[in-house]
Amino acid sequence: MTPATLVPVELLRKYDRPGPRYTSYPTVPVWSDRIGPDDYATALRAASQRTTEPLALYCHVPFCRRRCYYCGCNTVVTKDRSRAAGYVEILGREIDTVAAMLGDRRQVSLLHFGGGTPTYLTIEEFTKLLDYLRSHFAFQPNAELSIEVDPRVTTFEQIDFLAESGFNRISMGVQDFTPDVQQASGRVQPYEMVARLIEHCRTRRFKGINIDLIYGLPKQTVETFTETLDKALQLRPDRVAVYSFAYLPNAMPHQMRIHQEDLPATEVKYRIFATAVEKFTGAGYRQIGMDHFALPEDELSVAQSDGRLNRNFMGYTVQQAPEMIGFGMSAIGYVNNAFFQSYSKLDSYENAIADKGMAIYRGIQLSADDLIRQYVITNLMCNFRLPFADLEAKFNVRFPDYFGPVETRMEGFIADELLTVHADRLEITPRGRTFVRNIAMTFDAYLAAEPGKAPTFSRTI
Numbered sequence: 001m002t003p004a005t006l007v008p009v010e011l012l013r014k015y016d017r018p019g020p021r022y023t024s025y026p027t028v029p030v031w032s033d034r035i036g037p038d039d040y041a042t043a044l045r046a047a048s049q050r051t052t053e054p055l056a057l058y059c060h061v062p063f064c065r066r067r068c069y070y071c072g073c074n075t076v077v078t079k080d081r082s083r084a085a086g087y088v089e090i091l092g093r094e095i096d097t098v099a100a101m102l103g104d105r106r107q108v109s110l111l112h113f114g115g116g117t118p119t120y121l122t123i124e125e126f127t128k129l130l131d132y133l134r135s136h137f138a139f140q141p142n143a144e145l146s147i148e149v150d151p152r153v154t155t156f157e158q159i160d161f162l163a164e165s166g167f168n169r170i171s172m173g174v175q176d177f178t179p180d181v182q183q184a185s186g187r188v189q190p191y192e193m194v195a196r197l198i199e200h201c202r203t204r205r206f207k208g209i210n211i212d213l214i215y216g217l218p219k220q221t222v223e224t225f226t227e228t229l230d231k232a233l234q235l236r237p238d239r240v241a242v243y244s245f246a247y248l249p250n251a252m253p254h255q256m257r258i259h260q261e262d263l264p265a266t267e268v269k270y271r272i273f274a275t276a277v278e279k280f281t282g283a284g285y286r287q288i289g290m291d292h293f294a295l296p297e298d299e300l301s302v303a304q305s306d307g308r309l310n311r312n313f314m315g316y317t318v319q320q321a322p323e324m325i326g327f328g329m330s331a332i333g334y335v336n337n338a339f340f341q342s343y344s345k346l347d348s349y350e351n352a353i354a355d356k357g358m359a360i361y362r363g364i365q366l367s368a369d370d371l372i373r374q375y376v377i378t379n380l381m382c383n384f385r386l387p388f389a390d391l392e393a394k395f396n397v398r399f400p401d402y403f404g405p406v407e408t409r410m411e412g413f414i415a416d417e418l419l420t421v422h423a424d425r426l427e428i429t430p431r432g433r434t435f436v437r438n439i440a441m442t443f444d445a446y447l448a449a450e451p452g453k454a455p456t457f458s459r460t461i
């Protein structure tokens with residue numbers, strides 16, 4: 001198969017529709033605000049019994065110095081540095097409260113800092129935060145400690161500090177290297193700035209160095225993005241994520257600074273994405289999920305080959321820590337088969353923590369059916385396959401009995417050569433990898449029950 005046929009534009013056109021990214025199942029729009037701190041406390045106490053199972057921890061640092069026009073994150077834009085110091089104190093209170101409920105459950109195999117901009121914190125603030133975490137949790141020797149950094153504000157001194165503190169994975173936002181695109185997107189960071197930072201991270205032995213790119217940004221063309229892809233390949237990151245930009249100025253008024261007439265037409269966006277898949281796979285990267293790529297020797301690729309890749313709100317991971325504790329404004333956790341999320345506004349979050357030590361305002365307790373579908377969707381999204389025997393061993397259900405005749409359900413995908421059905425498994429083809437979200441959607445009971453919910457999501461391409 002030639003690269004040009006790996007992602008045919010007519011299939012992008014056919015399958016481009018609103019759909020979840022499946023960083024969780026059930027997806028956030030069906031969560032309930034009837035879930036609160038009491039449910040969280042009950043779940044934490046139940047989780048405390050599993051003392052030998054490692055946890056994953058997520059810490060959200062919401063601050064940014066200025067807002068990128070395309071931003072879709074939960075962020076607090078401020079130049080008032082004192083807010084960060086107060087936030088670290090509040091996080092300490094939340095960590096104390098949650099850790100007390102977890103009792104002897106202390107082992108941690110994964111810690112991720114996301115934002116916002118985690119390196120908005122000074123080294124002193126970061127030290128304090130890590131001290132809070134270390135006073136309650138024990139990081140396993142092979143634990144993955146990862147962080148998102150913004151090349152514009154992250155100093156070599158901060159990188160050295162992170163390396164010395166045990167951080168071993170790093171991810172940085174690049175988006176696009178074209179000066180005009182950067183200008184129109186409100187985020188200017190020259191190629192050399194990114195190259196120097198990556199080089200420095202390598203000297204400090206960071207592994208799994210990731211860069212994020214975004215397609216669909218203002219002033220992008222196939223030609224300019226091809227240059228960005230070539231530059232990205234020169235840097236040879238271990239991992240690359242290529243996200244689609246969702247222009248939603250009504251929901252996110254700061255996006256109004258992007259002129260609609262500067263946005264690439266939908267057909268151009270398809271060709272840009274197809275070029276990205278072609279470039280990275282052509283350069284030897286493996287496609288991990290729809291829009292992630294990793295070098296063959298990277299542990300994500302190895303885990304995918306072995307069928308043990310995992311996915312959570314932070315992205316793809318090799319760590320097997322199904323329970324995750326979220327700390328900070330808007331943070332999401334998964335404990336005792338339930339999702340929990342804290343308030344997404346800083347004041348509400350800080351007030352709730354000051355009051356109760358927890359700030360949960362919504363979530364969902366998974367039913368038996370949710371757990372089965374979560375397993376199916378996660379396997380498809382991560383490993384591009386679903387062995388029926390694994391499903392049966394884990395849930396005691398036979399795939400055809402539970403989901404009905406697979407050929408009927410998957411007819412269109414089979415005809416488009418996106419999926420093959422075998423006696424013992426479903427297998428997504430190399431061409432089908434780009435459409436894995438569409439395939440996963442057919443197992444989403446909430447979309448089937450309320451198809452009108454789908455427009456809540458950004459488009460799949």
Ligand code: SF4
Nearest residue numbers: 064067068071073116
């Ligand atoms: S740095 Fe990231 S979180 Fe902050 S404004 Fe830009 S895109 Fe949003």
